[in-house]
Amino acid sequence: MAQIIVLIVAVALITGIVWWFFGKHEQSSEQAAVANDQQTATVVVQGGYSPEEVVLKKGIPATVNFNMKDSTACLSHVVFDKLGVNKDLTKQPVTSIKIPTDKAGEYNFACGMDMFHGKVVVK
């Protein structure tokens, strides 16, 4: 009997580990709101980025607002490597970053230490 329990526990653990590493984890994604030929999206910074992915329409001027709600040093800066942007989010509650939408593409962003990641998709 004890052996069966050990076996069941072992199988459950292995299933859990496999799911963790290979399972498709849902990523939060949000389409920017368009108004008056401008589009804006808000990313809440609190223990990570929410949503992690922002989708923008190509050709409409875009602003992504980072709403800072985290007090850890880790997330204090947001870095868009491709755009050469490195902003301190702690100076004001909301930091607006303009994203070029003239062509389709992806712009990854991360915290200053490259631990938390998100991305902006233009399509």
Ligand SMILES: [Cu+2]
């Ligand atoms: Cu960090």
